[in-house]
Amino acid sequence: MTDAILELRGVSKSFGEGDRRVDAVRDVTLDIDRGEMVSLVGPSGSGKSTLLAMVGGLLQPTAGAIVVDGEDITRHGKGARTRYRRDRVGFVFQGSNMVPFLTARENLLIVGEFGGVDRGALRHRADELLEELGLARVRDQVSSQLSGGERQRVAIARALMRDPVLILVDEPTASLNSELGSRVVDALKEEIHGRSKACIMVTHDERMAERADRLIEFRDGRLHSADARPETVRSSEAR
Amino acid sequence: MLAIREMRRRKLQFALVTGVVALVSFLIIMVTGLGLGLYQRAGTALLSLNGDQLAYADNANLSLIRSRLTEAQVRDIEAKSGADDATPLGYIAAVIEYAPGRRDTAAVVGLVPGSFAEPRTIEGRALSSPDQILVDRSWARLAGTRVGDVLPLPVGFDRRNFTVAGIVDQGYFFFQPAVYVSLEAWQAIAYQGDASQRPAASVVLLKGKTLDASRGSGWEAVTKRTAFDNIEGVQAQQSTVNALRYMGLLIGAMVIGVFFYVITLQKVSLLGILKAIGASGFYLVTQGLLQVAVVSAVGALLAVGLAVLLQTTVLASSSVPIAFTTSAVLTTALSVLVAGMIGAGLSVRQVAAIDPIIAMQQQ
Known part of the structure; x- marks a missing residue:
């Protein structure tokens, strides 16, 4: 009996056709468990972000299956993928990507407008998350007035708002200094462990990557190596 | 609601377009009023005759x-x-x-x-x-x-x-x-x-309403409406005024459409992020249309207010043949609203076509 929240089975993604075909991700098989934070590292163009986009329901794989908490998202249509992104996944993008004209609290509550949730309960949850992440003081400031670290913590809080099973994080510390970056990643890790989520964090920053529970290296679209629990990492090349 | 919050926080941007919509609406209302005024002066006394x-x-x-x-x-x-x-x-x-x-x-x-x-x-x-x-x-x-x-x-x-x-x-x-x-x-x-x-x-x-004969020795009878329509110049005059009205509505639709199209282009990355975190295309389109509706409605209301003000002040003592009726003003205001919605159709397509993957690509 596995406790994997995310199961990737032979996932591949190609762009273009014929001579112009680019294989961005090749035959990746991987499990990520509940309460586990995984760092995905590798050079630019190695396929990390493409993999993250597929797991997040932003891209459809060319081949393979992506099962999230028992749900094969590769079978989803457009509407189901939207609901999946809304309810099952939390995104933290590089540069936080806040709605600039909303306050920190409103940036959290925005996810309640997409439907499928009790908005009263969300208000309570937003206040709770802002408190936990040390943002209560700036909750009513518009995001353009927040510091980089505060914005990233708001982004983490927003990702957790609908209690998703999986958090996907893309270069969360790219615009932060190392001290601030460490605090943001630690805050994220604490939330992942405390709330038993799973998390994939794509990063170029080795110091940040090492703060995760497991480190996975990507090269040329394939899993190259995995730290801590190599037995869960299988790619056709590795085999 | 996201659409309303954006309008509240970006007051200047939306106030400017609302002002432009109000001016275009005012122009359309004035042209409509001119058409009605000319129509009335052409021969309401004829239409008011107590006969058929x-x-x-x-x-x-x-x-x-x-x-x-x-x-x-x-x-x-x-x-x-x-x-x-x-x-x-x-x-x-x-x-x-x-x-x-x-x-x-x-x-x-x-x-x-x-x-x-x-x-x-x-x-x-x-x-x-x-x-x-x-x-x-x-x-x-x-x-x-x-x-x-x-x-x-x-x-x-x-x-x-x-x-x-x-x-x-x-x-x-x-x-x-x-x-x-x-x-x-x-x-x-x-x-x-x-x-x-x-x-x-x-x-x-x-x-x-009906006659035994509508023609006789040296005479012919027609309805009051036909008689009115045959007043010299009435048809051409009303056609001209209507052409101006439709032109105004077209310009209104284009102004609103272009404005929201530009706003949508400016917000492509933001809309992509919202889609990536679970907003449906329907939600985003609804928010956009809500903004169009508010801008058009407020613009039209301002225009109506301006027209009423003009009517009760300058036009009250003027011989300019401009007349307003509640139904004509409301119809015009509604037409501006509909024209705005049609104009915004361009943006709706743009919003629907945004791929959420840009949330990652635009970094």
Whole structure:
């Protein structure tokens, strides 16, 4: 009996056709468990972000299956993928990507407008998350007035708002200094462990990557190596 | 709601476009008002006549100005048209000097006093002698005329004084305020010379929706609506005004459409992020349309307010033929709203086509 929240089975993604075909991700098989934070590292163009986009329901794989908490998202249509992104996944993008004209609290509550949730309960949850992440003081400031670290913590809080099973994080510390970056990643890790989520964090920053529970290296679209629990990492090349 | 919050936080941006929409809407309302005003002045007095049809001389090509009926033709119309009732009417434009050195042209309508053609007075009394005149309230306002005043009308090379017996509310005839005199007085004003050679009337007003005959010896009868539509220049004038209105609506739709298209282009990455975190295309389109609706509605309301202000101040004492009715103003405001929504269709397609993957690519 596995406790994997995310199961990737032979996932591949190609762009273009014929001579112009680019294989961005090749035959990746991987499990990520509940309460586990995984760092995905590798050079630019190695396929990390493409993999993250597929797991997040932003891209459809060319081949393979992506099962999230028992749900094969590769079978989803457009509407189901939207609901999946809304309810099952939390995104933290590089540069936080806040709605600039909303306050920190409103940036959290925005996810309640997409439907499928009790908005009263969300208000309570937003206040709770802002408190936990040390943002209560700036909750009513518009995001353009927040510091980089505060914005990233708001982004983490927003990702957790609908209690998703999986958090996907893309270069969360790219615009932060190392001290601030460490605090943001630690805050994220604490939330992942405390709330038993799973998390994939794509990063170029080795110091940040090492703060995760497991480190996975990507090269040329394939899993190259995995730290801590190599037995869960299988790619056709590795085999 | 995201759309409303954005409008509240980006006040200047949305205030500017609302101002532009208000100005375009105001222009459309003014053109509509001008069309209505011209329409009313073209001949509401004709449409207000207490009858259903008008019989013209058949060589007049349905022109009230050119139509002249003999006594025999009037009798023929009364006998053969099968109308429930019939009464002769005369028309002539005459210059009235209502104060020393102050003249204006009025549409002088001759009728048989006491006939069903005589309009109901809103002040004073009905005609009871050939020396009396009824004036429309538009003339009364223009000339400051009151019941009991004396108005001199030209008769041949002389002038004849008419006492104002009453004020009526019939409107204009051929862009001139209407005044009403007895048929006998009209004949004297319109035709000098041998009384036996004078036409008996310009037209005959008939009661009855259907007639036994709409044509006879030297005459033809048409409905009031047809008679109105055949007033010289009315069709061309209304077509011109309508073309201006539609042009205004088109410009309004384009202004709103282009504005929201540009705003959408500026927000592509933000919309992509919102889609990536679970917003559906439907949600984003709804938010966009809500903004269009608010901008259009507020713009149209401002325009209506501006038009009402103008009407109660500058236009109240002006002879510019602009008229507003509640339905015309509301229809125009609604048209602006619909035009805005249509214009925003371009942005809707843009929003629907945004791929959430740009949330990662735009970093």
